[in-house]
Amino acid sequence: MSAMGDRVVALAEGWIGTPYRHQGAARGIGCDCIGLIRGIWGELYGDEPGPVPAYAPDWAERSGEDRLLDAARRLFGGPLPIGEAEPGDLLLFRWRPDCAAKHAGILVRPRHFIHAYEQSAVTRSALVPSWKRKIAAVHRFPDVSGD
Template identity: 80%
Template sequence: MSLGEQVVAIAESWIGTPYRHQGATRGVGCDCIGLIRGIWRELYGEEPEPVPPYAPDWAERSGEERLLQAALRLFGPPLPLAEAQAGDILLFRWRADCPAKHAGILVAPDHFIHAYEQAAVIRSALVPSWRRRIAAVHRFGEGCSKQDRSC
């Protein structure tokens, strides 16, 4: 099974997990960042770095691209959207003048899995209103392992 297929399988196992701000526990509760953290833990073991507490409006309040900066540290440069594959991380921004603040996992060219605030972890269609909000595409590293996270 490829790494992308593993990521999709793990993400699918989170479907139905209730939405919980700052949560990162399958079946108990998570937000979009918690979903990515949970997938990382299952792939590589412990978390890649400590995650400080954050308020629901963290991106608007700080105005900083904290989510994009973390993705660059952990996954390297973003990929072109045209190269996105199942298992890739999609980062979204609600408006062009706002920092990215939502994440999901691409599971097919037209579907992704994410923790949706009004519901739970769900599979959604990647319709034009979602697609135009994609700020970056990142990929879990093929070279990462539980012992070596220097990807």
């Protein structure tokens, strides 16, 4: 694992237990999966990646666009092959092949990831086959200056 991957994993672990809150992005107070990634981004780079417009729980189904994948490409660059995922990488998930990506998490070990689990909290989950099949993209956080 790279130094950047170590850093991302450590930050993600610091969010474990944060209650689930739709559109939240505050460690220890509340976040959703997008807020978890926004919060980690802010801790790494000092700023959020940009303003996030309000979104309904069914935003991915209603928009007809793959906004989460588009935002990941803009901020992280092109996706990596799924087989090259390393701890600290961003995982994006889609529930069905014909739907937009709607969930995000951080790979922390080859078989575990951290994500904001709806109706619960930020948690570490096993990356079991049913989750692995839903991976839509893998992205690596850009290096912080000096790494």
